[in-house]
Amino acid sequence: MSQRYTDLDKSININHGSGGRLMHEFINKHIAQKLQNGILEKFDDSAILKNAAGKRIAMSTDSYVVSPLFFPGGDIGSMCVSGTVNDVTTSGAVPYTMSLSFILEEGVDLEVIDKIIDSIAKVAKEADIKIVTGDTKVVEAGKGDQIYINTCAIGFIDDDVNISTYNATVGDSVIVTGPIGNHEVAMLKAKQMIDFEIDTVSDVAPLNKLIENVLSKTKKINVIKDPTRGGLASALIEICDHSNCEIVIKEKDIPVDKDVAAVCELIGYDPLYLANEGKFIIICNADVTDTVLQSLGPNAKLIGTVTSKDNPQLTMETLSHGRRRIGMLETSQLPRIC
């Protein structure tokens, strides 16, 4: 008996997902106490929220299956809050509340879960979003990978904001908020797939406050998109398709950190396809380019222009002044990086 109770305190057991006493105690002690905000700890099946009267609602979800769980610069916890906050922010919404669901593998250490939930609490505070509802399921050992997390967030959009991947127009400026590829290279390090010393850490971060700042200066933002899986190239191609336009970017202007460039060179990766977790593509009217760049700070760069309608494609002016069409990522460079 004492053995059994010792184990229950240290690692996840199938009964932690049963709907019974053990599950209630686990959720109370390990989750709710750390995330309390006046709504979550009511433990109703459905959280009840105030409504910003009349404003449009943005809704977005993501599942996180990142492996390993902890990596330079972040972990699955910081990622699951940042990612969903950022997705909602891409519609120009101010994130309001989110859900948090765990699929736990039997045997995972409670210490690991505690560390992840601490990280979730920290980033939720930083992003100023309330976690208001959640769910916990447990699967047998060998039917998961320690912990998978799903989050879903909603936010409200001000009436004078109109941002969508369908809104790029000819003449618009294409900006990226900082150097690309750091997240995927940090994951390569975490997966021990590179054996030389680099300082790169993941860029995982919630960007909602950054965008609130930009929108307080100008509303002439037409598109915001996060270049996660598939990288900058895939995200820009999606914008070209949705807005039915051509975008031309200049290779020389695309910010890539030295270490990221070195890794790409060595192992034959293209930074354009590397995943990011704390960067946005921002497409704005040309006349507010400087305002936007100033609001975003020194890491943001103007990388291109929306050049024409009706021929949806992404073109890059290369360092050697050639032009080439950029295609979508064909196969994964690296699985389970988010």
Added chain:
Amino acid sequence: MSQRYTDLDKSININHGSGGRLMHEFINKHIAQKLQNGILEKFDDSAILKNAAGKRIAMSTDSYVVSPLFFPGGDIGSMCVSGTVNDVTTSGAVPYTMSLSFILEEGVDLEVIDKIIDSIAKVAKEADIKIVTGDTKVVEAGKGDQIYINTCAIGFIDDDVNISTYNATVGDSVIVTGPIGNHEVAMLKAKQMIDFEIDTVSDVAPLNKLIENVLSKTKKINVIKDPTRGGLASALIEICDHSNCEIVIKEKDIPVDKDVAAVCELIGYDPLYLANEGKFIIICNADVTDTVLQSLGPNAKLIGTVTSKDNPQLTMETLSHGRRRIGMLETSQLPRIC
């Protein structure tokens, strides 16, 4: 090469989760075409929704790890829509939109996924809820179990509705909408853990239209709760705790189908703890008991009363006219039933 492309058409490959072309094609063909509703197929990272001005918003999430995926009366698809619709309905909200996220195991047959998505589309139509945003991740074989699904729904609550597990008051009637235990017994059958013939099928169903009908007759509903994992007993105990009250139920009045009772007798299960996927506990003012029962139809039964304040416990008057206190489920009777 031809082998590779044949496989990609028949089963899930790690590249279906890469963010690249293959993932876009998969989502388009197998998911979006079946679920289109004018919002989902925009493929923005965040769905933009109209707002029912001023109304409170209900938000709820659930992950589904049910095994096997198909069972008498339903599948993980019907379950993932019904469950989340029902959770939102327990707050008295009218469900509005939902998210849909898949964690797919490499190697799962596309035929299986297609069948599940057909089922999702059918129940979403029945419940009149729009699936507006989603996500797809792929994990390696042996790191999942074919398919896990997460859903998150929001709904709007009319101003004159005030329903919560904190609202049971002394004198209230306790009603259950139909016979209990059918879902878990259907899962026992599906798991081949009983080897005799029974007709029991899962009760999985969305109950929002039923509740809309009740609320059109009376607003004196104080609590709605779905007795899923942990069953009727655990759900009632949660209400006792939240509302700080005693509830007394009568064993003779609790509806249990003959086959479910027989299974419980034979294998020593208690129907009070069996999971349901299409039943609600409804607690209402005593003076509207008949109105509520009539709106719910002939399967609904009055099973008890809220008897006193400040002594939160669940008591059952047994068939032999004794009284016993009912505790929370201690350990899982059966894992992964939802």
